[in-house]
Amino acid sequence: MQEFTIERLGPGDEDRLREIRLHALADAPTAFASTHDKEVAYPRDKWAERLADPDSAWFVAADAGLVCARQEHEGEVHLLSMWVAPRARGTGLAGRLVDEVVAWSKAREAHEIGLWAVDDNLDARALYARKGFLPSGEVMALPSHPELMESRYVLSLVFRTARADDLPAIVALITDDAIAAARTGAYGEEHLAAFEDIEADPNNELIVAELKGEVVGTMQLTYIPGISRLGATRLQVEAVRIAGHLRGQGWGRRMMEWAHAKGRARGCAMVQLTSDKRREDAHRFYRSLGYAQSHEGFKLQLD
Numbered sequence: 001m002q003e004f005t006i007e008r009l010g011p012g013d014e015d016r017l018r019e020i021r022l023h024a025l026a027d028a029p030t031a032f033a034s035t036h037d038k039e040v041a042y043p044r045d046k047w048a049e050r051l052a053d054p055d056s057a058w059f060v061a062a063d064a065g066l067v068c069a070r071q072e073h074e075g076e077v078h079l080l081s082m083w084v085a086p087r088a089r090g091t092g093l094a095g096r097l098v099d100e101v102v103a104w105s106k107a108r109e110a111h112e113i114g115l116w117a118v119d120d121n122l123d124a125r126a127l128y129a130r131k132g133f134l135p136s137g138e139v140m141a142l143p144s145h146p147e148l149m150e151s152r153y154v155l156s157l158v159f160r161t162a163r164a165d166d167l168p169a170i171v172a173l174i175t176d177d178a179i180a181a182a183r184t185g186a187y188g189e190e191h192l193a194a195f196e197d198i199e200a201d202p203n204n205e206l207i208v209a210e211l212k213g214e215v216v217g218t219m220q221l222t223y224i225p226g227i228s229r230l231g232a233t234r235l236q237v238e239a240v241r242i243a244g245h246l247r248g249q250g251w252g253r254r255m256m257e258w259a260h261a262k263g264r265a266r267g268c269a270m271v272q273l274t275s276d277k278r279r280e281d282a283h284r285f286y287r288s289l290g291y292a293q294s295h296e297g298f299k300l301q302l303d
Contacts, residue, residue: 004061014047024083033143059100064088067097077105079115113155134261162206169215173241216243232269
């Protein structure tokens, strides 16, 4: 199997960028928002301008693969222009190109990578799913071919599945709250046993948010299959916490939007949660996300 070396293009590589980009547009005309006819007319300065953009990075593998990463907003990177030549498909090159974008994004301390993929491009969608990209729920017509629909996918560089060594930080986040402190207790063996049960259950996930090596958020996701609602699966979100110094900066909203994307990826029809009646700020927050207080909740202690 042929090995492909991936390199980043820079100033002076305008001709190389033009050649492989036009090759990609000709090979896969329905995969891009632009067209070969449009870009073949670009002057050399246009290609140089693309390479000179300090917020962009173009990676190529000879004439067999191409991807671009561009930071369009603070903390957010857009993966675009992804292409792998037919002769290089199935070699792992596509995944390696995505990995280059992830590494570049992390170096810039981005918190997420977004991309658009044509709904009919099943191979691309499968690749992105393997890499951890989740559907955002956003859909639009492909600008170059309006008859085709494309969907947006997002990879979080902050949210991940918790590990056992995260537990002390998770317990600390949960107990940094007068309501939850008494019922959670100090970190101990009970929490580790519960974590092991969660980890062993495919319908449960304990999630953390990590920034610069520090666990700064947590939540638990539970996927509940049911007979009602035509057999729909529901996503239950519990124990949502963000570190005090990050509150009011949008991290709670990002965490919940990521949870919603996880639910979509699992085929959930709805998401639900409970919140203590004393948490008025939390209630306002959930209402701002579109949650409706549609039910009365009841709890009964069994011990």
